[in-house]
Amino acid sequence: MKRFSWFNITALTLGFAFLYLPMIILVIYSFNESKLVTVWAGFSTKWYAELMQNEAFLNAAWVTIKVAVFSSTLATVLGTMAAYVLVRAGRFSGRTLFSGMIYAPLVMPEVITGLSLLLLFIGIGLDRGVLTIVLAHTTFAMCYVSVVVSSRLVSFDRSLEEAALDLGCSPWQAFRLVTLPIIAPAVISGWLLAFTLSLDDLVIASFTAGPSATTLPIKIFSAVRLGVSPEINALSTIMIAIVTVGVISASLISKQASLKQQRDEQAAARG
Amino acid sequence: MAQQPVFAPWDDPTQTPLITFQNVTKRFGDFVAIDDLTQHIYEREFFALLGPSGCGKTTMMRMLGGFETPSEGKISISGRDMNKVPPNKRAVNMMFQSYALFPHLSIYENIAFGLRRTDMDKDAIDARVAEMLKLTRLEKFARRKPHQISGGQRQRVALARSLAKAPKLLLLDEPLGALDKKLRQDTQFELMDIQEKTGTTFVIVTHDQEEAMTVASRVAVMDEGRIIQVATPDAIYEAPNSTYVADFIGDVNIIEGKATRKGDKTHIAWAEGQPDIIGSTTRDFSEGQTCHFAIRPEKVAISPDKPDAPNALHGKILDIAYLGNISTYHVELPTGHIIKAQTANTRRLARRSLTWEDDVWVSFTDTAGVLLDR
Ligand SMILES: Nc1ncnc2c1ncn2[C@@H]1O[C@H](COP(=O)(O)OP(=O)(O)OP(=O)(O)O)[C@@H](O)[C@H]1O
Ligand SMILES: [Mg+2]
Numbered sequence: 001m002k003r004f005s006w007f008n009i010t011a012l013t014l015g016f017a018f019l020y021l022p023m024i025i026l027v028i029y030s031f032n033e034s035k036l037v038t039v040w041a042g043f044s045t046k047w048y049a050e051l052m053q054n055e056a057f058l059n060a061a062w063v064t065i066k067v068a069v070f071s072s073t074l075a076t077v078l079g080t081m082a083a084y085v086l087v088r089a090g091r092f093s094g095r096t097l098f099s100g101m102i103y104a105p106l107v108m109p110e111v112i113t114g115l116s117l118l119l120l121f122i123g124i125g126l127d128r129g130v131l132t133i134v135l136a137h138t139t140f141a142m143c144y145v146s147v148v149v150s151s152r153l154v155s156f157d158r159s160l161e162e163a164a165l166d167l168g169c170s171p172w173q174a175f176r177l178v179t180l181p182i183i184a185p186a187v188i189s190g191w192l193l194a195f196t197l198s199l200d201d202l203v204i205a206s207f208t209a210g211p212s213a214t215t216l217p218i219k220i221f222s223a224v225r226l227g228v229s230p231e232i233n234a235l236s237t238i239m240i241a242i243v244t245v246g247v248i249s250a251s252l253i254s255k256q257a258s259l260k261q262q263r264d265e266q267a268a269a270r271g
Numbered sequence: 272m273a274q275q276p277v278f279a280p281w282d283d284p285t286q287t288p289l290i291t292f293q294n295v296t297k298r299f300g301d302f303v304a305i306d307d308l309t310q311h312i313y314e315r316e317f318f319a320l321l322g323p324s325g326c327g328k329t330t331m332m333r334m335l336g337g338f339e340t341p342s343e344g345k346i347s348i349s350g351r352d353m354n355k356v357p358p359n360k361r362a363v364n365m366m367f368q369s370y371a372l373f374p375h376l377s378i379y380e381n382i383a384f385g386l387r388r389t390d391m392d393k394d395a396i397d398a399r400v401a402e403m404l405k406l407t408r409l410e411k412f413a414r415r416k417p418h419q420i421s422g423g424q425r426q427r428v429a430l431a432r433s434l435a436k437a438p439k440l441l442l443l444d445e446p447l448g449a450l451d452k453k454l455r456q457d458t459q460f461e462l463m464d465i466q467e468k469t470g471t472t473f474v475i476v477t478h479d480q481e482e483a484m485t486v487a488s489r490v491a492v493m494d495e496g497r498i499i500q501v502a503t504p505d506a507i508y509e510a511p512n513s514t515y516v517a518d519f520i521g522d523v524n525i526i527e528g529k530a531t532r533k534g535d536k537t538h539i540a541w542a543e544g545q546p547d548i549i550g551s552t553t554r555d556f557s558e559g560q561t562c563h564f565a566i567r568p569e570k571v572a573i574s575p576d577k578p579d580a581p582n583a584l585h586g587k588i589l590d591i592a593y594l595g596n597i598s599t600y601h602v603e604l605p606t607g608h609i610i611k612a613q614t615a616n617t618r619r620l621a622r623r624s625l626t627w628e629d630d631v632w633v634s635f636t637d638t639a640g641v642l643l644d645r
Binding site: 157159160162163164165166167168169170173177178181182263 | 336337338357358359363364365367369371372373374375384385388389418432433436
């Protein structure tokens with residue numbers, strides 16, 4: 001069978017067009033000279049320049065980045081801890097329940113997660129702002145981190161930790177000096193994943209953001225309701241770029257790590 | 272094998288053992304992995320654990336290392352109860368069967384790892400690591416990562432790492448399993464050499480009985496969580512306490528019969544119409560008790576004519592296994608028993624007089640075999 005039959009090529013083109021055409025149009029129009037979004041009037045980067053003058057957007061961008069950095073870091077710490085305990089604790093009663101509960105927020109509708117967090121924050125009287133968004137994003141990003149890290153930990157050779165203990169490490173030292181450096185690629189890609197998730201989250205953020213702090217996706221969403229401006233296109237293009245870089249580097253890091261692991265294992269098997 | 276001054280602390284009641292297993296039982300759920308085991312191991316011993324897969328050897332080691340706790344009973348090292356002592360607080364190092372080298376650290380750092388956990392200063396650590404590298408002939412590889420060296424070298428790194436802290440007790444779980452025969456023999460001698468130099472006590476698990484015989488001061492043969500016999504390699508070979516041990520260590524012919532004491536000899540009636548086998552034993556057998564006569568193939572002679580020996584049985588050659596330095600003849604007796612006889616091939620193949628289907632006599636002296644009650 002020919003690999004590039006006309007059928008395959010058509011299917012491929014259609015599939016990718018479906019996925020990426022809207023984004024490509026958005027990116028192209030972000031360089032449009034005209035203020036009218038639908039009319040092409042020549043190439044220009046003026047909307048990017050204008051964007052840099054827009055105080056409200058810049059503030060929102062700053063909030064978004066702060067939230068993403070803090071929440072992904074917190075989520076990485078908590079998610080790694082959760083993964084470690086669930087993988088290491090062995091069989092205890094209720095283990096399935098616990099691991100199920102860690103992964104449940106992955107499939108939980110975001111609206112529900114957002115709403116329940118909103119109710120919680122109101123209940124404990126926490127003013128909505130950067131802190132509440134950070135907490136909310138930590139909550140849902142943590143599950144993703146824990147999935148990524150635990151899949152690495154499952155294949156982690158337990159005897160390495162035992163060897164560390166055997167050589168005089170306390171359990172914490174064994175984790176810090178042996179386990180963590182070895183699973184670091186998974187932890188880093190977990191962090192990148194959490195970072196990008198936080199960056200483009202709209203639903204949960206709109207539940208938990210307050211008037212004092214608005215994230216970029218919220219800002220864009222509300223601006224679009226007043227009509228799409230080329231400025232928004234420019235902003236979205238920047239976000240697409242950031243997310244793309246994040247996702248690609250996350251997958252590159254984990255791919256490289258698994259390649260390296262494979263190599264090491266093959267080398268070990270040969271021995 | 273001539274040993275220099277006899278090393279036998281287990282025979283000396285004034286010696287206190289380094290390791291004591293006191294009625295140790297280990298269960299995993301309902302499964303009993305170690306069954307009421309009591310055993311002493313002495314300082315400077317090279318104690319080998321031998322037994323079929325799943326008999327509990329690794330479990331025993333892991334309990335010594337502190338990775339498992341006994342379900343019942345007590346393990347003490349130097350008289351101190353170890354049940355509550357975590358692995359990092361024990362003067363015990365384990366060389367893992369999988370080596371468990373840290374993949375993110377260089378060979379040098381792997382060996383230094385344990386030393387860095389002590390309050391040793393940097394120069395002393397450097398000196399010690401250099402010494403270990405020299406001992407295991409790894410100087411050239413110090414800067415490499417574990418995946419950049421060969422399997423045999425990796426095994427030596429694991430050994431160096433476990434030796435670096437000069438533990439009182441070193442546990443080796445099938446340390447040479449992955450090596451080819453030549454490298455394995457070299458390393459066996461290396462191990463014995465290290466043991467001689469450092470005075471460390473070794474407990475070694477092995478599947479390879481030849482290895483156990485070569486390196487061990489005592490061999491323990493295990494089965495299903497119990498130690499069946501503990502003895503020096505020659506004693507366990509020459510005087511097994513059961514057919515299980517006789518069969519597990521080396522090749523053996525086992526003939527079942529009924530024992531009768533006649534003077535200082537024991538006669539074994541083993542088949543209708545066949546002369547009794549005459550053996551000698553220090554064990555007490557009651558009149559007519561069922562017993563097993565075990566004799567190693569190399570103690571059975573084979574000849575075309577009836578020899579003048581206390582025991583001579585007539586049969587036919589069924590099979591010949593030529594192993595280079597020796598040949599094993601499988602001789603079928605009229606009773607259906609098959610007796611293995613081994614001879615050294617001092618003559619060239621072409622001149623051997625015995626061949627398939629030949630009528631032959633197998634013979635042995637009255638002290639060549641052992642009489643076992645189980
Ligand atoms: N963590 C565990 N949970 C349940 N059963 C276990 C566990 N560890 C060991 N066992 C069982 O205990 C028995 C003894 O295991 P052990 O590893 O000590 O065997 P071994 O003598 O070292 O065997 P091998 O020569 O194959 O390494 C085996 O039947 C094994 O299945
Ligand atoms: Mg084992």
